Amino acid sequence: MSLDNATVAKIARLARLKIDEAALAPMAAExxxxxxxxxxxxxxxxxxxxxxxxxxxxxxxxxxDVVTDGGYPEKVLANAPAAEQGFYTVPKVVE
Amino acid sequence: xxxxxxxxxxxxxRDALARGEFTAVELTDAALAAAERxxxxxxxxxxxxxxxxxxxxxSDARRAEGRAxxxxxxxxxxxxxxxxxxxxxxxxxxxxDNFVPPYESTVTAQLFAEGAVMVGKANLDQFGMGGSNxxxxxxxxxxxxxxxxxxTRLVPGGSSGGSAAAVAAGIALGxxxxxxxxxxxxxxxxxxxTGLKPTYGRCSRWGIIAFASSLDQAGPIARxxxxxxxxxxxxxxxxxxxxxxxxxxxxxxEAGLEDGIKGLRIGVPREYRVDGMPAEIEKLWADGxxxxxxxxxxxVDISLPHTKHALATYYIVAPAEASSNLAxxxxxxxxxxxxxxxxxxxxxNTRAEGFGAEVRRRILIGTxxxxxxxYDAYYLKAQKVRTLLLRDFEQAFGRVDAILAPTTPxxxxxxxxxxxxxxxxxxxxxxxxPLNLAGLPGMSLPAGLSAEGLPLGLQVIGRAFDEGTVLKxxxxxxxxAAFTGRPDVWW
Numbered sequence: 325m326s327l328d329n330a331t332v333a334k335i336a337r338l339a340r341l342k343i344d345e346a347a348l349a350p351m352a353a354e355x356x357x358x359x360x361x362x363x364x365x366x367x368x369x370x371x372x373x374x375x376x377x378x379x380x381x382x383x384x385x386x387x388x389d390v391v392t393d394g395g396y397p398e399k400v401l402a403n404a405p406a407a408e409q410g411f412y413t414v415p416k417v418v419e
Numbered sequence: 420x421x422x423x424x425x426x427x428x429x430x431x432x433r434d435a436l437a438r439g440e441f442t443a444v445e446l447t448d449a450a451l452a453a454a455e456r457x458x459x460x461x462x463x464x465x466x467x468x469x470x471x472x473x474x475x476x477x478s479d480a481r482r483a484e485g486r487a488x489x490x491x492x493x494x495x496x497x498x499x500x501x502x503x504x505x506x507x508x509x510x511x512x513x514x515x516d517n518f519v520p521p522y523e524s525t526v527t528a529q530l531f532a533e534g535a536v537m538v539g540k541a542n543l544d545q546f547g548m549g550g551s552n553x554x555x556x557x558x559x560x561x562x563x564x565x566x567x568x569x570x571t572r573l574v575p576g577g578s579s580g581g582s583a584a585a586v587a588a589g590i591a592l593g594x595x596x597x598x599x600x601x602x603x604x605x606x607x608x609x610x611x612x613t614g615l616k617p618t619y620g621r622c623s624r625w626g627i628i629a630f631a632s633s634l635d636q637a638g639p640i641a642r643x644x645x646x647x648x649x650x651x652x653x654x655x656x657x658x659x660x661x662x663x664x665x666x667x668x669x670x671x672x673e674a675g676l677e678d679g680i681k682g683l684r685i686g687v688p689r690e691y692r693v694d695g696m697p698a699e700i701e702k703l704w705a706d707g708x709x710x711x712x713x714x715x716x717x718x719v720d721i722s723l724p725h726t727k728h729a730l731a732t733y734y735i736v737a738p739a740e741a742s743s744n745l746a747x748x749x750x751x752x753x754x755x756x757x758x759x760x761x762x763x764x765x766x767x768n769t770r771a772e773g774f775g776a777e778v779r780r781r782i783l784i785g786t787x788x789x790x791x792x793x794y795d796a797y798y799l800k801a802q803k804v805r806t807l808l809l810r811d812f813e814q815a816f817g818r819v820d821a822i823l824a825p826t827t828p829x830x831x832x833x834x835x836x837x838x839x840x841x842x843x844x845x846x847x848x849x850x851x852x853p854l855n856l857a858g859l860p861g862m863s864l865p866a867g868l869s870a871e872g873l874p875l876g877l878q879v880i881g882r883a884f885d886e887g888t889v890l891k892x893x894x895x896x897x898x899x900a901a902f903t904g905r906p907d908v909w910w
Contacts, residue, residue: 332783339742339786340749341779351783354841358784361842362731362797368804375802376809379633379858380620380883384662399521402687405756412751417762 327352327359425589425903429493429646432592436482436492441538443492447475450494450538454590455890459910462575462584463539463830464499465507474536481534488863490653491534493760494593495731498582499540500547501527501637502626506537510628511555511578512545513604514748514773516755524626525658526595526637533653538591542581546745547599547630550847552580552606553838554777561904562609562831570909573831576606582640583610583818587906593641593650597627599634600733601826604863607640608826608876611865611904613893614640615647618883619858620665622651623658631740632663634733634855636646644864644893650671651886667884675887680895681715683888686819691850694826700825700875703867707823710899711892719819723811727805729853734845735788735801736856741778742785748773776817780841809857816882819891821882824850826876850878860886862893865899874904 327335329348336343338405343351401407406414424446427435432446447624451468471494477767478492502508502520509515523531531537544554551574552559560581562573575584579596586594596603607614615638622637629635639650652673657666687708694702712718750769752754757772759765775784788797815822828849837844854861860883863876877896881889 327787331787335783335786335790338790339782340746340763340770341774341782342764342771351780354780355783355787357842358734358780359787361845362735362801365728365731365735365800365804366760366796368725368728368800368807369741370800370803370807373803374801375808377802377807379809379856380618380663380665381662382620382665385659385666387659396521402521403518405754405755406752414751414762415765 327355425453427506427592428642429490429592429649433495437487443475443478444472446492447471447494447536447538450591450774451587454538457588457910460561460563460584460588461558462542462581462588462590463496464511464542464557464581467506467537470506471536471538478534478536488532488534490530491650492536493593494536494538494591494736496539496541496585496594497527497532497537498543498579498594498596500543500597500628501595502628503527503537503540506540508540509556510546511543511799512773512775512778513556514755514770518753522626523643525623526627526654527662529656530595530653537636539583541579541594544578544580545778546628546741547578547597548600548607548741548781549577550601550844551838553834554775556769556775560584560835563907563910564736564873565833565909571833574609574834576609576831578602579640580606583607583612583614586610586612586640586642586875593639593646595654596636596640597635597637598855599630600737600855601848603638603640603824604851604876604878605847607863608865608874609831611874611902611906612640613643613647613862614638615651615862615886615889616860617651617655617886618856618860620663621655621733621884621886623656623661623664625658625660629744631737632744633740634737644773644890644897645673646677647862648676648890670887672887672890675891677896678891679714680711680892683716683821683892684719684819684839685711685716685892686721686815686820686822687741688721688723688726688815688824690723691824693849697829699869700828703875703877704825707866707896710896711823714895714899721815721819723815723853725804725807725811726853729808729856730845730849732801732804732808732856733848733852735797736805738781738785739789740785742782742789745778745782762815774826805856808853811843812859821888822880824878824880826850826878830869830871830873830875851877854880859883860889862889864893864897865902865904866896867902868904
C-alpha cells in the first residue's frame with residue numbers, strides 16, 4: 325500500500341490540515357516510510373483473536389445523569405481567541 | 420549552610436524539613452536559583468517563582484501548625500502537559516498559545532494537597548510525541564550530561580525530557596511526567612534518574628492533555644526508587660472525573676521497599692536481545708541479572724514472542740488515537756487562531772501552523788488508518804496484535820513476579836543526530852512500548868555508564884497494579900548498582 329499525492333491531500337482535508345501542493349510529495353514519502361514500517365503486522369496470524377478494547381479488566385462506574393459542573397461562561401470563554409456576548413465567534417457559516 | 424539543598428532526595432528533604440533543619444522557603448529558593456542558573460538547559464518552559472515562594476511560605480506555616488502533608492515543601496517540576504490552574508500550559512506546542520487553564524489536573528491537585536511546591540512547567544516533545552525533546556515548539560531541553568571530553572549538546576530524551584533534565588540538574592527534587600510509549604522511562608534513563616510508569620488506570624488522566632488515551636499514564640521521575648514510591652503514593656488513586664482510573668486502594672508504596680527480593684522469580688525475555696544491541700547494553704543487562712541473583716531472586720528465561728510486532732502496533736494505535744484527540748484544536752475555543760475565509764479554512768490554517776511536523780505526520784497517519792476502507796487492515800489488526808502482546812505478558816507472569824530488561828537500546832545522542840529519520844527515532848522505543856500496549860507498570864533506574872560516560876537504565880516490569888513489586892525489585896537493583904554518577908555542572 326503506497327500513498328499518492330491525491331490520497332495525502334484527501335487525508336489532510338479530512339484532518340483539517342492545510343498542506344501546500346509542493347509539500348504533498350515529501351509528505352507522501354514520509355508517510356509511506358511509516359506505513360512500510362507497520363506493514364509487517366499483515367503477516368501476524370490473528371485468526372480468532374479479538375481486538376483489545378481495554379488493558380485493565382474493570383467495570384466502568386455508572387453515575388446519575390445529572391449536571392455536576394458548569395455555570396461559569398466567563399471561565400469557559402476566557403481562553404477563546406474571539407468571543408462576544410457569551411459566545412465563541414467564527415467566520416460566517418450561513419449566507 | 421553546609422548541605423547542598425538542590426541535591427537532596429525527596430525522602431531526605433522531607434525528613435530534614437520535619438526536623439527543622441531548614442525551611443520550605445530555603446529549599447524552594449535553592450531550587451529557584453538552580454533553575455535560573457540552568458536556563459541554558461531549557462528544561463522549563465515556564466518558571467513559576469512567585470507561585471513557588473507563596474506555596475513554600477504556606478508550607479512552612481502549615482508545618483508550624485503541625486499539618487504538614489506527605490510532600491510538604493518539596494519543590495517539583497510539572498510536565499507542561501498537566502493543566503495547572505492560572506499557569507500557562509503549552510503541551511510544548513504553538514497551537515495552545517497563551518492557554519491558561521481555568522482548572523487544575525487531578526494529579527497536580529493531589530500533589531498540591533500534600534503540600535508540594537511547583538517550580539515550573541517542564542519542557543516536552545509537543546503533545547508527548549517524540550523521544551528527544553526536539554519536537555518542542557520552545558526548543559529542545561538539553562541533557563545535563565555530556566560525553567566524556569566532549570561538549571556536544573545531547574538530547575534529554577522524551578517526551579518528558581524537561582522533567583528528567585530538571586531532576587538531574589538539581590532544579591527540582593522530583594517531576595511529574597507522562598508515559599505513552601516510554602516517555603517517562605527513556606528520559607529517566609538518558610538523564611541518570613529514576614522514573615516509574617504506573618499501571619494504566621492507576622493515576623487519573625483528568626486535566627492531562629491527551630495524546631493516546633488508551634496508552635497515556637501519569638507517573639513520577641525522581642532521584643531514586645524511594646522518591647518514586649513517595650510521589651506515586653500522592654499521585655495515584657481513583658478519580659470520578661476519569662472513568663478509566665481504577666477504584667482500588669493505593670498501598671503504602673514506601674512500606675515494602677526494603678523487603679528484599681529473596682525467592683522472587685525474575686524473568687529475562689529472550690526476544691529483548693535485539694539484533695545490533697550494543698555490547699554495553701548487553702553488559703548492563705547481565706549485571707542486572709547477576710545483581711538480582713545475588714539478592715536471592717530466581718532468574719527465569721521467558722519468551723514474549725510478539726515483542727517484535729510491538730513497535731508497528733504502537734505506531735498505528737498511538738497516531739490513530741492522537742488524530743482523534745487532537746481534533747479538538749480548532750482555533751475557536753482556545754489557543755492559536757489563524758484566520759481563513761471560511762470556517763474550514765480557519766481550521767486548516769490554524770492546525771497547519773499550530774502543530775509541529777511530527778504532530779502533523781502522526782495526525783495524517785492516524786487519520787489514514789482510521790479512514791473508510793483501511794480501518795480493518797490497520798487499526799483493527801493492530802488492536803488484535805495488542806491482544807497477543809497482552810497474552811504474552813499474562814503467560815509470562817504466570818511463571819515470574821517481575822521482568823528485567825534494558826530501558827533503551829543506547830545512551831543519549833546528540834541534538835540533531837537522528838531528527839531527520841522518524842523511523843530510526845521510533846526504534847529507540849523498542850523496550851518501552853510493549854508495556855504501554857499491555858497497560859503494565861515499569862520503572863527505569865540508572866545502573867551504569869556507557870563507554871562515553873553517559874548513564875544507562877535498567878527496566879523492571881511488573882504485573883498490573885503490582886507497582887509494589889516493581890519498586891521492591893528496583894530498590895534491590897539500586898542498592899547493588901550503587902549508581903552515584905551525576906553530571907558536572909557546565910551550564
